[in-house]
Amino acid sequence: MTGIVIDAEKCVGCRQCERACASAGIVVENRTARVTESCTLCGACVDACPVGTVELVRGSAAARAEDLGTWRNVWVYCQLDASGAPLSVAFELLGRGRELADARGENLVALLAGTPAPGSAEALIAAGADEVLLCEDGRLDRVDASLEAELVAHLAQDLRPEIILYGATAFGRELAPQVAVRLETGLTADCTVLEINPETGLLEQTRPAFGGNLMATITCPAHRPQMATVRPGIFSAPAADPARRGQVTRIAPVAREPRVRIVEKASARSGPSIAEAERLVVLGRGIGSKKSLPLMRRLAELLDAEIGCTRPLVEAGWLEYPHQVGQTGVAVAPKLLVSIGVSGAIQHLAGIGGAETVIAINEDPEAPIFSAARYGAVGDCIEIVSALVEQLEKSTR
Amino acid sequence: MHVVVCIKAVPGSTEVKMDPETHTIVRDGREAVINPFDASALELALELADARRAAGEDCSVTVVSMGIPATERILRDACARGATDALLLSDRAFAGADTLATCHALACGIRALPAADLILCGKMAVDGDTAQIGPELAGAFDLPCVTDVSELVGTGDESIVVRCGSDEGPVAVEAPLPCVLTVAKEAAQLRMPSIAGVRAAEDAPVAVRGAEDVGADPARIGLSGSPTQVVHCFVPDRSGAVRLFDGSAEEQAAALAGIIEEVRS
Numbered sequence: 001m002t003g004i005v006i007d008a009e010k011c012v013g014c015r016q017c018e019r020a021c022a023s024a025g026i027v028v029e030n031r032t033a034r035v036t037e038s039c040t041l042c043g044a045c046v047d048a049c050p051v052g053t054v055e056l057v058r059g060s061a062a063a064r065a066e067d068l069g070t071w072r073n074v075w076v077y078c079q080l081d082a083s084g085a086p087l088s089v090a091f092e093l094l095g096r097g098r099e100l101a102d103a104r105g106e107n108l109v110a111l112l113a114g115t116p117a118p119g120s121a122e123a124l125i126a127a128g129a130d131e132v133l134l135c136e137d138g139r140l141d142r143v144d145a146s147l148e149a150e151l152v153a154h155l156a157q158d159l160r161p162e163i164i165l166y167g168a169t170a171f172g173r174e175l176a177p178q179v180a181v182r183l184e185t186g187l188t189a190d191c192t193v194l195e196i197n198p199e200t201g202l203l204e205q206t207r208p209a210f211g212g213n214l215m216a217t218i219t220c221p222a223h224r225p226q227m228a229t230v231r232p233g234i235f236s237a238p239a240a241d242p243a244r245r246g247q248v249t250r251i252a253p254v255a256r257e258p259r260v261r262i263v264e265k266a267s268a269r270s271g272p273s274i275a276e277a278e279r280l281v282v283l284g285r286g287i288g289s290k291k292s293l294p295l296m297r298r299l300a301e302l303l304d305a306e307i308g309c310t311r312p313l314v315e316a317g318w319l320e321y322p323h324q325v326g327q328t329g330v331a332v333a334p335k336l337l338v339s340i341g342v343s344g345a346i347q348h349l350a351g352i353g354g355a356e357t358v359i360a361i362n363e364d365p366e367a368p369i370f371s372a373a374r375y376g377a378v379g380d381c382i383e384i385v386s387a388l389v390e391q392l393e394k395s396t397r
Numbered sequence: 398m399h400v401v402v403c404i405k406a407v408p409g410s411t412e413v414k415m416d417p418e419t420h421t422i423v424r425d426g427r428e429a430v431i432n433p434f435d436a437s438a439l440e441l442a443l444e445l446a447d448a449r450r451a452a453g454e455d456c457s458v459t460v461v462s463m464g465i466p467a468t469e470r471i472l473r474d475a476c477a478r479g480a481t482d483a484l485l486l487s488d489r490a491f492a493g494a495d496t497l498a499t500c501h502a503l504a505c506g507i508r509a510l511p512a513a514d515l516i517l518c519g520k521m522a523v524d525g526d527t528a529q530i531g532p533e534l535a536g537a538f539d540l541p542c543v544t545d546v547s548e549l550v551g552t553g554d555e556s557i558v559v560r561c562g563s564d565e566g567p568v569a570v571e572a573p574l575p576c577v578l579t580v581a582k583e584a585a586q587l588r589m590p591s592i593a594g595v596r597a598a599e600d601a602p603v604a605v606r607g608a609e610d611v612g613a614d615p616a617r618i619g620l621s622g623s624p625t626q627v628v629h630c631f632v633p634d635r636s637g638a639v640r641l642f643d644g645s646a647e648e649q650a651a652a653l654a655g656i657i658e659e660v661r662s
Contacts, residue, residue: 002493002621022408023429023465038465041493041620043627058620082565142563143570144541145532170564174544177529181500181536184617186624189527204628209525216627223624259541259573263558266566273566279661303657321583327523328433328582336660357660359653365641375656376641377649387650395654 002058004035004045010053020048071224074101075109075133075161077152078124079142079171084117089167091127091237093230096194097165098128098238100203103196106162107131111155113148113251114140125246127238132246137253142171144258149178151254156183161225163203165194168229176229186220187227190331192234192353193217203228208353232276233333233354273330274323279305280334282325282352284369285312286341286362286381293318296340299385302392308332310348326351341381344369361385398449398456400442401513403503403534404475405432406468407524431471433582434519440585441549441578442517443479449552457481459510463491463502469603477590477598484510488607493620496525500533502618505611507534515557516577520545531579541576547584 004026013031025039033045033053045054076097078090094110101108110129112121114137121132133155140148156164156179164179166172168190180187193206197219203226206217220226274280281300287293300307308325309318325332326348333354340361342348349372352358360373361384370376377384406429431439442458449456460475462468463486472483486506494502507513516538521528528544535542545562550569552558558571559578572578590598608618616622642652 177532178536181533217629264569370639383646387647391654
C-alpha cells in the first residue's frame with residue numbers, strides 16, 4: 001500500500017505537520033494527527049514531525065523495465081544549431097556524461113540527428129564520446145519534436161541505454177518529455193547536479209523547485225532509461241582531445257513526416273538571447289529612471305555584455321520582455337553577471353542561479369541580491385557605474 | 398470546436414522558509430491560485446472561443462485539473478471567467494504523482510471528454526517549473542506540440558498558426574488540429590469574471606471524477622505509479638560570503654574593475 005501512516009501512540013499533537021502542509025492534507029484533532037482527502041503525499045509532514053509519528057509508505061512500484069542490469073551506457077542527445085554545429089550544451093553534457101559513464105564502467109554515446117555540419121561527429125568523440133549514433137535526415141530539423149522523439153524512443157527500446165541526458169534548451173524541453181512518455185520512464189528537468197550513488201548505482205538528479213527556493217534530489221529507481229535535462233552553462237565543456245578514437249554508427253532515417261512547419265523564420269533583428277550570454281548586465285528599479293539607460297548600455301558595451309533586467313522595468317516599458325531575467329522571464333547562466341539596482345526578489349534570483357560570478361551594486365546593504373553575489377558595492381548605482389565606466393574606458397584605451 | 402485547457406492549482410507564493418528551530422520546511426499561509434501560465438492559456442482559449450462564436454460557430458472550453466477537492470474553487474472561477482465546462486480529477490489514488498503519472502491521469506480525463514480540437518497548457522507551473530506536462534500530453538496522444546506560444550495568429554478548420562519561442566528566436570509555425578500548445582505568460586492576460594459569470598459559475602457543473610471513473614491504470618497513477626522519487630529535499634544556502642567593497646564610488650569602482658578584469662581573462 002501507499003500513503004501517509006500515522007502512529008497515533010507517538011503523536012504529541014504539536015501541529016508541526018499541520019503547519020508544514022501546503023494543502024490542508026493533515027489536521028490535528030483531539031491531539032492526534034489525521035490525514036484528510038486533500039493530502040498530496042508530498043511528504044512535508046514527515047520531515048516536519050519532531051517525534052517520528054508520520055511515515056510515508058510507498059508501495060513497491062512495479063518495475064516496468066525488466067532486468068534493470070541489461071540497460072547500459074550513457075547517452076547524450078546532441079542538439080544542433082541552425083548551422084548544423086552541436087550546441088555548446090551538448091559538449092557540456094558530454095563532459096559530465098563521461099564522468100557518469102566512467103563511474104558506471106560504461107560507454108558514452110552521443111546522439112546526432114538532422115543535418116550535422118562536417119566534423120561534428122569527430123568533435124563529439126574528441127569531447128569524450130565512445131560512439132556517435134548518427135541519423136542524417138533533413139526532416140529532423142527541430143520543428144516537430146515528435147520526429148526526434150520517435151527516433152530516440154525507438155533507439156532506446158532497441159539499445160537499452162541506462163541514462164539519457166538532454167540540454168534544457170527550448171527544443172530539448174519539448175523533446176525529452178515526448179521521449180519519456182513513449183518509454184514510460186521518469187524525467188527530471190533542469191538538473192544542476194548529476195551524480196552516481198556509489199552504493200545503489202542510481203543517477204541522483206538534483207534540481208531546484210519552488211522558484212529555486214527548494215532543492216530536490218530525485219532518482220528513478222525502477223524504470224529505464226533514467227533521463228534528465230540540464231540547462232546550458234551548468235556544467236563546463238571538457239577540453240577537446242583530438243587523439244581520442246570512437247565509432248560512428250549510422251542510423252536509418254525516421255519513418256514519419258513532420259506535421260508542424262515554420263511559416264515565418266526567426267527574425268534576424270531579434271538579437272542574441274540573454275540565456276546564452278557569457279556576460280550580462282542586469283538592471284533593476286534602483287537605476288532610478290529611464291534616463292540612466294544610456295550609461296548602462298555604455299557599461300554593457302565596454303564589458304561586451306548583453307542587457308537583462310527585472311520584471312518592473314519591463315512593466316514600466318523601459319526594456320522589452322526578452323530582456324527579463326527570472327522565473328517568469330529567462331534563466332541565465334553567464335560567466336559574469338553585473339547586477340545594478342536589483343533588490344533580488346526571489347523570483348529574480350531563481351533566474352540567475354546559473355551565473356558563475358555575480359557582482360551586485362545596490363544602495364541597500366540588506367538587499368537580498370547580495371546573498372546571491374560574490375562581490376558587492378554598496379552605494380548610489382549611478383555614481384558607481386559612472387566611475388566604473390570611466391575606469392574601463394581608461395583601461396581599454 | 399472544443400478546446401481543453403489544463404490547469405494546475407499552485408501555492409499563492411513560492412516562498413519557502415526554513416524553521417530555524419526544527420530545520421523543517423514551513424509552507425503555511427499559502428492560498429492556492431491558478432498557475433499564472435495556465436491563466437494565460439485559459440485566456441487564449443476564451444479569446445479563440447469568442448472569435449469562433451462571433452463567426453457563428455459553436456465553441457466550448459473545458460477546464461481540466463488534477464488536484465485535491467479544494468481545487469474545485471479554481472475551476473469554478475475559470476467558469477465565472479467564461480469556461481463552459483470543468484472536470485476535476487480528484488482521488489487519493491492520484492496523490493504524489495510525478496509528471497508522467499500526472500500526464501496519465503490528465504490524458505484519461507481528456508479521453509473521457511468530447512474529442513478535443515485543441516489542448517492548451519501553461520508553458521510551466523511556477524511551483525514545479527518542469528514544463529513537462531504539455532509535451533508529455535502531446536506524446537501520450539501522439540499529437541503535434543508547440544511550446545512557448547506567445548500569440549495566436551489565426552485558426553482555420555484544419556490548422557492553427559501561432560507565434561512561439563525557439564532556440565533560434567521567435568518564429569511563427571503552423572500545426573494541424575488537433576494539437577497541443579503550451580502558452581507563455583505574455584500571450585494574454587486572463588479577463589476578470591463578469592457578474593453574470595460569477596452567478597452562473599455558482600451553479601456551474603464541475604464534474605468530479607476519480608481514477609476508476611476515467612479508466613486510469615492504477616499502476617500508472619499517484620506516488621506508486623511515478624517513476625521518479627524525491628529522495629531528499631533541502632533549502633539551498635544562499636548566505637554565500639559576499640565580499641563588499643567600501644570607500645567612495647571611485648574606490649569601489651576601481652575594486653570592481655579589478656574583479657571584472659580578473660573574471661574576463
